């Protein structure tokens with residue numbers, strides 16, 4: 001099987017649409033590989049922070065993108081751990097600071113280009129489920145299966161609030177809603193690879209839907225197995 005023949009399911013959508021959870025569960029059910037492309041942007045964002053780089057210095061950020069070693073691993077319980085330049089950065093990666101840095105560097109075309117082949121390298125047999133913003137439009141335009149998840153901004157802020165409060169992170173709901181709306185606007189309005197559904201993506205609004213129901217709707221798009 002050449003790499004181009006390996007089946008791909010892309011799951012794109014805004015932050016808090018449930019992409020991460022849904023993608024992991026669907027990949028597990030299919031027995032396919034899983035790519036969290038947002039984690040690559042976050043990893044470069046925190047590596048840039050560690051190196052004290054200016055988030056507007058495109059050439060330094062491109063060098064940082066090439067130099068940053070990112071390794072996806074699993075802990076004993078099967079939970080993903082992300083190792084950046086040899087350090088376990090899983091918890092730092094999930095912070096709002098890392099998300100904001102990722103969103104800022106993701107607007108730089110050369111950074112996106114530097115990550116393109118790296119993302120495509122995850123396409124390996126028996127298949128790949130790829131989660132992001134431009135998986136179906138730019139990285140894997142030939143994917144056989146494409147999904148675009150949405151949810152109301154209020155519900156996404158509530159999900160994030162619950163997630164972060166459970167981890168003991170102190171945040172407020174109005175603050176999170178503001179951040180989500182600002183990030184949506186930045187991701188949707190940037191000149192390069194803006195957040196938008198691929199023409200051939202199936203849209204699923206997850207507002208009010210339990211995770212199992214979304215997983216079932218996604219799996220229903222795949223050939224019977």
Ligand code: DC
Pocket residue numbers: 015037038039041042099102103106107131132133134135183187
């Ligand atoms: O999915 P996430 O919240 O981990 O993504 C973090 C940021 O990275 C998000 O604001 C936009 C950017 N991103 C992107 O531009 N393209 C992707 N394929 C994935 C993430």
